[in-house]
Amino acid sequence: MPKKLRCDRCGLELSDRDDVGLALEGEDAWHASARSWGGEPRGVLPCENYLRCGGEIVVVPDWRLRVKWFLSRRP
Numbered sequence: 001m002p003k004k005l006r007c008d009r010c011g012l013e014l015s016d017r018d019d020v021g022l023a024l025e026g027e028d029a030w031h032a033s034a035r036s037w038g039g040e041p042r043g044v045l046p047c048e049n050y051l052r053c054g055g056e057i058v059v060v061p062d063w064r065l066r067v068k069w070f071l072s073r074r075p
């Protein structure tokens with residue numbers, strides 16, 4: 001299933017394929033810094049609005065593409 005990245009608090013989405021690749025590459029660095037602050041990372045990156053929403057970017061299935069696929073299979 002296609003994947004995209006979304007903030008678990010404010011819902012900000014990164015659906016650009018380059019963003020997704022970059023975010024996954026940065027995951028280890030984020031986890032290391034989150035743990036150094038005593039936190040447990042939930043996602044792959046802090047949200048762009050982290051200071052306001054405190055959310056993290058998590059990988060979620062792209063349901064819109066899934067629905068498109070489903071509808072295209074109907075007779």
Ligand SMILES: [Zn+2]
Nearest residue numbers: 007010047055
């Ligand atoms: Zn956010």
